[in-house]
Amino acid sequence: MKKIGILFGMENTFPNAFIERVNSKGENGIMAEAVTIDKVIQADPSEYAVIIDRISQDVPFYRAYLKNAALSGTAVINNPFWWSADEKFFNNALAEKIGVPVPKTVLLPSKQRPDNTSETSFRNLAFPMAWEEIFQYVGFPAYMKPHDGGGWKSVYRVVNPQDMWHKHEETGQLVMMLQEEIVFTDYFRCYCIGQKDVLIMPYEPRNPHHLRYAAEMKATGEEGEKLLATIKDYTLKLNIALGYDFNTVEFAVRDGIPIAIDFCNPAPDADIYSVGRDNFEWVVEAAANMAIERAKSQVPGKTNLTWGTFVSDALKAAAPDPAPVLSAKEVKVKTVTPKKASKSAEVKPVEIEEPAPKVPTKKAAATKAPAANSKLKKS
Known part of the structure; x- marks a missing residue:
């Protein structure tokens, strides 16, 4: 039996719906439940093939637990090692490198x-x-x-x-x-799950929290279709580069161009009362299908994490060419037997002559560290 666990905090609607959806699909040998932790021993595998992480950004104990579980083969979503290192400024720089517009x-x-x-x-x-x-x-x-x-x-x-x-x-x-500042005509929040499923939602960040999804897209016709296609393309590019399986990306549209504003949300809001029933249904279904797919492909004892192309491509480029594989007959081993010391041999101590200490001259000038000031201050 392969278990899919979900690790969460105060949220209620999404975790319970996710568990029920996975179990309702009746996949042979796969079940979902809330993660239970009663001990964390170094290098011990967890009982879960997959864990959906919704809370470790706020609980360092959970983050350490997830890294330990990943080491022994759990497919943790999202990758806790990358998430620990990720930040918004780097994301902006990476977006520029892959051709996604940013402020x-x-x-x-x-x-x-x-x-x-x-x-x-x-x-x-x-x-x-x-x-x-x-x-x-x-x-x-x-x-x-x-x-x-x-x-x-x-x-x-x-x-x-x-x-x-x-x-x-x-x-x-x-x-x-x-x-x-980007003065926008349209704004969108996009779920990206499994680096292939994208849900584009009109969003108004200036509204009260519970009304932010109560927005309508202003671009219409061919212009609107082209805009949505570009947003989907950019969303996939960002998540594939970063290595996120569950994330949201926000775009502000200026002069018809979608500009990525925020794309580091690896535990995005998925509450039915904020995202709305239709969006909630899409997220639950896509997350359940993704988790089941990852459970089926998970190999116990192996690394089952997703790494972004920024990391994976760098590792491939740095990897040396593999050495030729030799058969057992081709491998020559030379054994060296140490000679026995004679009884008459004496071990003489080695004498080291220490140099006389130098006496500083009056002309020697003391060096002084340059003054520094860490305060942010205008010129």
């Missing part, structure tokens, strides 16, 4: 220094930074947001440099990024 974005140092650091820790950071160039590149108005955050937390709209300095005071040790 102009720059990285900002944190307002407060990280714990256990000093000004000396930032001696490589120019002071002041090239603020004029940064502002000319991004433009105003702009959005300032955490470089690895989510859920619209600590997001600020800033209208000029002074406004940015003022709001940056509130960000503490968060590393922020400053991002071009």
Whole structure:
């Protein structure tokens, strides 16, 4: 029996519906249930062929458990190793490399220094930074947001440099990024499941949370069809490059061009009361089918994680050409037998002559570390 587990926190509607949907399909030798953890022993396999992760971003204990389970063959969705390293600024850079439009974005140092650091820790950071160039590149108005955050937390709209300095005071040790504002005519949120199934949903991020999916697409006719096809293509490109099996991507449409705004949501909202009944039904069905497919292909004791092409292609390029395989007859082994020492042999200590210590001259000048300042400050 292969088990599919779902690991979750406060959400109720999606996990229960997912379990019921998988079990209702009657797949021979496959069942779904809520994950139960009673002990976590290093290198011990879990009892699950597949685990759908909905909560480890908030619970480090769960993240460590999932990595341990993956090591012994559990197909964890999404890959906990990549998710631990992923962040929004890198995603934007990767999107540019694969040809998906994104807002102009720059990285900002944190307002407060990280714990256990000093000004000396930032001696490589120019002071002041090239603020004029940064502002000319991004433009105003702009959005300032955490470089690895989510859920619209600590997001600020800033209208000029002074406004940015003022709001940056509130960000503490968060590393922020400053991002071009996209004035959009259409906005979409897209589920991507299994790197092949895409659901494109009109979305209005300016509405209250429970009304954000109560939106309609404005582009129509041939223009609308072309737009949707491009959005699907971009959604698949991003998720294949990042290696996510369960994710959402958000696009703001400006002048007919979909611009990827947010595409690091590996535990996206799937509650029936926010996404709506029809969207909820699609997500439950697609997730159940994907999990069953992964359970069937899962090989116990092997790595069953999904890696994005950014990682997998890099590994292929770095891999050396395989060495020729020799048969047992072709392998020659030379055995060396150590000679026995004679009884009369003496082991003499080796004498090492130490150099005399150098006496510093009066002309020697002391070197002084360059001054550094980690505070974000205007020039």
